[in-house]
Amino acid sequence: MFSLLRSMWLTFLHVFHKRETIQYPEQKAILPTRWRGRIVLSRDPDGGERCVACNLCAAACPVDCIALQATEDPTGRRYPEFFRINFSRCIFCGFCEDACPTYAIQLIPDFEMGEYNRQNLVYEKKDLLINGQGKYHGYNYYKVAGLAIGGKGKGEAENEAPPVDIRSLIP
Amino acid sequence: MATIYIDDKSYEVPTGKNLLEACLTLGKDLPYFCWHPAMGSIGACRQCAVKVYKDDNDTKGKLFMSCMEQVRDGMRISIADMEAKEFRAHVIGWLMTNHPHDCAVCDEGGACHLQDMTVMTGHNYRAYRFDKRTYINQYLGPFINHEMNRCIQCYRCVRYYKDYAGGKDLDVFAAHNHLYFGRHEDGVLESEFSGNLVEVCPTGVFTDKTLKQHYTRKWDLTMAPSVCHHCSLGCNISAGERYGTLRNITNRYNGEVNGYFLCDRGRFGYEHVNHVGRIRKPLVRAQLPEATDKYTALQAAAAAFRTGSVIGIGSPRASLESNFMLKTLVGDDNFHDGVSDNEHDLVCLALKILKEGAARTPSLWEVEQADAVFILGEDLLNTAPMLALAVRQSVRKQPSLEHISKANIPVWQDAAVRELMQDEMGPLFIATLHDTKFEEIATHTYHDSPDAIARLGFAVANFIQVDFPEVPGLNEDEIQLARQIADTLMAAKKPLLISGTHCGSERVLMATANIANALVAKEKEAGIVLTLPECNSMGLAMLGGHRLESAFGAILNGYADTVIILENDLYRRANEGMVTNFLKTAKNVIVLDHLHNATTEVAQILLAAGTFAEADGTLINNEGRAQRFFQVYPTGEDLQESWRWLGELGTLLHHDRISHWHGFDDVLQAMVKEMPEFKGIDAVAPGTDFRIAGQKIPRAPHRFSGRTAMLANINVNEPKPPVxxxxxxxxxxxxxxxxxxxxxxxxxWAPGWNSSQATNKYQQEVGGHLKGGDPGLRLIKPDTSKTAPFTQTVPQKFQPLEGHLYMLQLHHIFGSEELSMHSPPIVERAPEPYVLLNEEDAIQMKLQEGQSLSFTIEGQVYQLPVKISPIIRSGTAGMPAGLPGIPYAELPAWAILNRELKWKQQPQTTY
Known part of the structure; x- marks a missing residue:
């Protein structure tokens, strides 16, 4: 009998506690920035597409829900011709983000992706590409990679010596 | 055999090898860069270090480069020793200091030997934080992409390109820590084997430019074992597909045939599969719209069959199964083999020589072991490129066989062997129509008309064996040359004769057969290689068909009114007027092909056939080796193998035999049963029901990505995997x-070995045969008892004709082959149309380079720009074979010079 009353009393006390339940969807949950939600493709600080279509995200994906095709612009900069994620298969494990050498693919704190039609869960590049750097600021892959692209010649990247004069024999 | 102890475990290994080879053969993982099984060791990269102990009591040991150390009996080594491990990790650390951070955008990534070796040594994090060295890249032509930053200075590229393949225009420049591997200036790599740089380079300095157009990682390709369709040698290839298009061709090692390498035509000539001119749906021209489905087209074809009497025309570029199916469907009497009459005669003669001659035809690997070579009439680099590469190896190796045993140097010690050999070359005699790029390594070259080449050949046979026919009227030089060749061939242990159908002369083939028989009569282990026009010319000849001329006759004389043409553009086989007349006279023309061409234009019913990548089949190469190729990716039902189309047509017509065949295996079985010469062909590859542990063999690597997304744009529900x-x-x-x-x-692929270097794991012995034997089955055996002269008739001397030129065909690796000319990079390398004249003839005709010459061959008028050469025989001229834009003429033939278009004299200015 005592135990019963004690339980009721304790339950009653919760009336005065801070509320954990929020009025979703009127009120939005505050998610940590590392939350693994919807996947986006970001851009580098100069506004160029970060994705270089290296296929590592697709290879890392345990459910094989990423498909893409690489292509190049006339200056040699590589980018995906198409980039497709089938979110009806995605398990939001974040392996793709771990595998990405350019910080292009990122999982963001957004989970509101419900659809009535499963076909609408197939996201193409136009659905994925955002106009910003996402979680990782300031990184530009082509600034550290040795490949020459438009606007960055050989030897102009970070930690790169100017091109070798192959006609010189001086050490 | 010797016993060696690796990490205190004893192993039996063959002697004469180096430690690296021995360790790799035993399945040990030992990193290496500069060593290559086809090129030997130079000990430059310092990567393959192991500990070698003096004796049982030695606990300290010494570091040795395993590729430079010969296997000795009782040797004790350690791969796992800490010091050796650390040494290897350090070496790769140093190699990586200047390697750029661009794996993500590097085409080699995922199939990179450097990546594999870096992981193998455990060099996981980069310690070097300072400036990286950079280079300016070069333009190297339409095949190869250059990215010099990635170079690790292993020297494999120049060793392959210069020493192995005999190229001149790739070299190493500069010095110290800024070596540069490239050309002396931007430009197209001249070698016909430049594509192998992609596989030879352990990292991404040289990559496949055609793959770059539709880049796919190796792990994402669906690959199947295939056989190259671009010449008669039948090199083994691996073809890779992604998203429904063929992406690249890589070498598939076959110790007997192509070994580690491919020619550029084979590697880069695959774009016809993805061509916009592909026939992807069957067409029935009598209805609108023309494009239709499979069943309507089959019904239309069956109706045409029922009403008419049918003849079939086969093709040397179609598989054996397709040709056999057509032959069964139309009946033996109505099957024609769809090649020009001259080609028919030549291929039949070649088959007869191989079957009834005394000499054996060697495989490409055996060609490399030959110690004296005589080439008659073949421009190998352009007609059978990989054979040219094999001949180059035989010439390179021959002197070393002699010297090495004396000098006490192991064969694999590449640098030392080259130092010892200097420029010494084995005996190679070449008698051809024109310059072959082989002159520099030949002992002696002879350029003349086909008849003169044949006469030289007959003279050689006569000098070897006196009862062989004598050649009257040779000049002093020719007699001397013939004697020199005869003596050299007699001095050799394994003399080799090479000829073929490409110079268009039966007499040259017969002369070659005579020499071979003469050598065998003298109890020499002689070999004879005959190159053929196309990938399945041999199979078609063995199948036996009537001449194309009789097919024309059958239709024109009303014996038949319906013709079914299998993967064949008749406008490349016979005179334009004749073919047009033939196709017009025929009431029904049914064509099976994969690309639109002049013949498919006039077809009433056109059935969409699969290319080599969309079909299963068997090809028989020039040595009579039956080899199976497999479909790379599935197609819809409107596009299928020719044999399947014909089989379904036969079933629809209630053909008494075909309607009982269900699938590929039944066709093979029937072929074996009905034609004893194809005995064993059903065992070339395991049958359809073959399983290992109840499972099929996967075409895609286990890392294959995107399965649940690649078709999701069409339908998010994944389809059943194709069977x-x-x-x-x-x-x-x-x-x-x-x-x-x-x-x-x-x-x-092997665990830890993602690049093509994983081949090591599939071989019985590194650089040797594949485990379980090299694939392919040789169907032809020589008759060693028949050492009598093959023929007694010796041709007359060639006599030029006034007002005529004896037109010969000149072959081009890029341009002469039909299918590869649908690949843009190959087209870029193809020559412009021309006619090649002798210098003196040109002066006599008052023609200069670039001016046009008009002539007529069998009623076909040609007007082509003139090229002038001092080499081609006066009275003869050359025309590129098979080049698009030049109408077909059966060559060699006499060309009548058109006098009315005589060169006008320049008006002279007088002062």
Whole structure:
């Protein structure tokens, strides 16, 4: 009998506690920035597409829900011709983000992706590409990679010596 | 055999090898860069260090480069020793200091030997934080992409390109820590074998430019074992597909045939598969719209069959199964083999020589072991490029065989062997129509008309064996040359004769057969290699068909009114007027092909046939080796193998035999039963029901990505994986993960070995035969008892004709072959149309380079720009064979010079 009353009393006390339940969807949950939600493709600080279509995200994906095709612009900069994620298969494990050498693919704190039609869960590049750097600021892959692209010649990247004069024999 | 102890475990290894080879053969993982099984050791990269102990009591040991150390009996070594491990990790650390951070955008990534070796040594994090060295890249032509930053200075590229393949225009420049591997200036790499740089380079300095157009990682390709369709040698290839298009061709090791390398035509000539001119749906021209489905087209074809009397025309570029199916469908009497009459005669003669001659035809690997070579009439670099590469190896190796045993140097010590050999070359005699780029390594070259080449050949046979026919009227030089050749061939242990159909002369073939028989009569282990026009010319000849001329006759004389043409553009086989007349006279023309061409234009019913990548089949190469190729990716039902189309047509017509065949295996079985010469062909590759542990062999690597997304744009519900009814291979990554039998290896991969260097794991002995034997079955055996002269008739001397030129065909590696000319990079390398004249003839005709010459061959008028050469025989001229834009003429033939278009004299100015 005592135990019963004690339980009721304790339950009653919760009336005065801070509320954990929020009025979703009127009120939005505050998610940590590392939350693994919807996947986006970001851009580098100069506004160029970060994705270089290296296929590592697709290879890392345990459910094989990423498909893409690489292509190049006339200056040699590589980018995906198409980039497709089938979110009806995605398990939001974040392996793709771990595998990405350019910080292009990122999982963001957004989970509101419900659809009535499963076909609408197939996201193409136009659905994925955002106009910003996402979680990782300031990184530009082509600034550290040795490949020459438009606007960055050989030897102009970070930690790169100017091109070798192959006609010189001086050490 | 010797016993060596690796990490205190004893192993039996063959002697004469180096430690690296021995360790790799034993399946040990030991990193290396500069060593290559085809090129030997130079000990430059310092990567393959192992500990070698003096004796049982030695606990300290010494570091040795395993590629530079010969196997000795009782040797004690350690791979796992800490010091050796650290040494290897350090070496790779140093190699990586200047290697750029661009794996993500590097085409080699995922199939990179440097990546594999870096992981193998455990060099996981980069310690070097300072400036990296950079280089300016070069333009190297339409095949190869250059990215010099990635270079690790292993020297493999120049060793392959210059020493192995005999190229001149790739070299190493500069010095110290800024070596540069490239050309002396931007430009197209001249070698016909430049594509192998992609596989020879351990990292991404040289990459496949055609793959770059539609880049796919190796792990994402669906690959199948295939056979190259671009010449008669039948090199083994691995073809890779993604998203429904063919992406690249890589080498598939076959110790007997192509070894580690391919020619550029084979590697880069695959774009016809993806061409916009592909026939992807059957067409019935009598209805609108023309494009229709499979059943309507089959019904239309069956109706045409029922009403008419039918003849069939086969093709040397179609598989054996397709030709056999057509032959069965139309009946033996109505099957014609769809090649020009001259080609028909030549190929039949070549087959007869191989069957009834005394000499054996060697494989390409055996060609490399020959110690004296005589080439009659063949421009190998352009007609059978990989054979040219094999001949180059034989010439390179021959002197070393002699000297090495004296000098006490192991064969694999590449640098030392080259130092010892200097420029010494083995005996090679070449008698051809024109310059062959081989002159520099030949002992002696002879350029003349086909008849003169044949006469030289007959003279050689006569000098070897006196009862062989004598050649009257040779000049002093020719007699001397013939004697020199005869003596050299007699002095050799394994003399080799090479000829073929490309100079268009039966007499040259007969002369070659005579020399071979004479050598065998003298109890020499002589070999004879005859190159043929196309990938399945041999199979078609063995199948036996009537001449194309009789097919024309049958239709024009009303004996038949319906013709069914299998993968064949008749406008490349006979005179334009004749073909047009033939196709017009025929009431019904049914064509099976994969690309639109002049013949398919006039077809009433056109059935969409699969290319080599969309079909299963068997090809028989020039040595009579039957080799199986497998479909790479599935197609819709409107596009299928020719043999399947014909089989379905036969079933629809209630053909008494064809309607009982269900699938590929039944066709093979029937062929074996009905034609004893194809005995054993059903065992070339495992049958359709072959399984390992109940599983098929996967075409895709286990890392294959995107399965649930690649078709999601069409429908998010994934379709059932396609099933292959004809092969023990699956189209997906599901299946048996171990090593499959050698004939069905879709790609080379082993744990930790993602690059093509994984081939090591599939060989019995590194650089040797594949485990379970090299794939392919030789169907032809020589008759060693027949050492009598093959023929007694010796041709007359060539006599020029006034007002005529004896027109010969000149072949081009890029341009002469039909299918590869649908690949843009190959087209870029193809020559412009020309006619090649002798210098003196040109002066006499008052023609200069670039001016046009008009002539007529069998009623076909030609007007071509003139090229002038001092080499081609006066009275003869050359025309590129098979080049698009030049109408067909059966060559060699006499060309009548058109006098009315005589060169006008320049008006002279007088002062």
């Amino acid at each position: 292959d009814p004809d092969a023990p291979l699956s189209y997906t990554m599901e299946g048996y993960r171990g090593q499959p039998p050698s004939s069905i290896i879709p790609f080379f």
